[in-house]
Each structure stands twice: as C-alpha cells, then as structure tokens.
Amino acid sequence: MLPFTEPASVAEAELIQDSLRSRLVIPASAVELPRTVVGLDVTYGEPSVAAAVVVEVATLEVVEVATFAGEARFPYVPGLLAFREVPLLLAAIERLSTPPSLLICDGYGLAHPRRFGLACHLGVLLDLPSYGVAKTAFVGSSDPPGPARGDAADLVDAGEIVGRVVRTQSGVKPVYVSAGHRIGLDDCSDLTLRLSGRYRIPEPTRQADILSRSVLRSL
DNA sequence: GCGACAG
DNA sequence: ATCTTGTCGC
Structure with missing residues (x-):
C-alpha cells in the first residue's frame, strides 16, 4: 500500500491529487462482486471517530466492526x-481482522473537481476496489431520476459522465454514486441498490454512520 | 466578479 | 459535519 502524504497547504494537496490520479484504474466491464464489503464514515468531534463496518452482501448482516478515534x-x-478523513479511515480499516475487499465511502469518487475524490484516494492508497455514495450534490448536474426505487440518471460534469444519481427508495431523495478505483459505474449502481434494504443510504455506510456517532457519544 | 461548495 | 424538540405523516 502507498503511504498517506499530509499536505502543508491547499496547493500541495491539489498536487498530490493530480499525482495520485495517474494510478487510477476504472475497468470498462463488470468485476466479480466480493462476499463482503466495507462501509466507511467519520463523525466529527473531540476527538473525531472513524468507523469501518464489514457487511455480508447476500444478507446485509454486519460481520465485523472497527473504529479509530483521533484528531482530524x-x-x-x-x-x-480526503485529507481530513483518510488518516482516520486508514487507522480504522487497519484494525479489521479480515482484509477488506471493497470499500464504500460516504462522499464522492470521480465526481470531483479534479476527478479524485475520497473514494479514489482510499482506493488508490490501498489498491482496493472502492466507490462513493454521497447524500448531497457536489459537482455536475443531472436530470431528476424517475420516482421509483432503481430509477437513475447520469451525473454529468464538463460533458463527462462522472457518476449516477440513484433512487434507492421510491419517493425518497436520491443518492449520488461515483466510482473510486477498480470498479465501473454500473457495478457501483447495482451494488448500491443491492445494499439498500429499506433505507435511503446503503447498509454499510449507514451502519458506519450509526457506529461512529455512538462511539463519539460514549467518549 | 459573484456564488456555490462531499463531510 | 454540528448546534437542537417536537411534530407531521406513512
């Protein structure tokens, strides 16, 4: 795995993103789906808490959890x-007993001003398949997806398809899906729907959100 | 130039 | 993200 580099300025951070972006791999066709995935999230506080939750794809059951508390x-x-969250998330991931197979982040991947969001950053550093599911718009625009669960619309930025707006529950606000590393957008969308039981947010990141909040409260 | 801007 | 209770509705 590649080391995380702590930037000393905004300009340096942007250079790091431009450099790491050259290592991105986005396959054109479907990849094999792993048995489990890892949902990631950070809740801010003093200290902040990162959570990594391993979920079985077939059952949506939580198999293992790990957390890390530290200052952003x-x-x-x-x-x-990414420069705020990656160090904490890496520490939480390292505490898992089983090696992660695919990462799902709370945020964006390729749908980013320099095409290198949080999901790309983590995926490249760990050389793992990764993608992002965000709750609000960031870059790009799309037509509104249809009203039913499973309806989706391309997210386009500068004439480029950078992600997909996906309705995970009928009549509920959609989520913003974008590929991070070693997985294509179709797979990201399919997996997001498969992992969304009865909530808007797919189970892995939803559980990571719940866990990081509860750990912060207990400190 | 102005506003908007993942978490 | 976070500061924060009750409340409307399926």
Missing part, C-alpha cells in the same frame, strides 16, 4: 475532504 489534522475544504 486537515481543515474541511470542498474538494479536499
């Missing part, structure tokens, strides 16, 4: 979220 070292800057 980089400020929140739109487009540079």
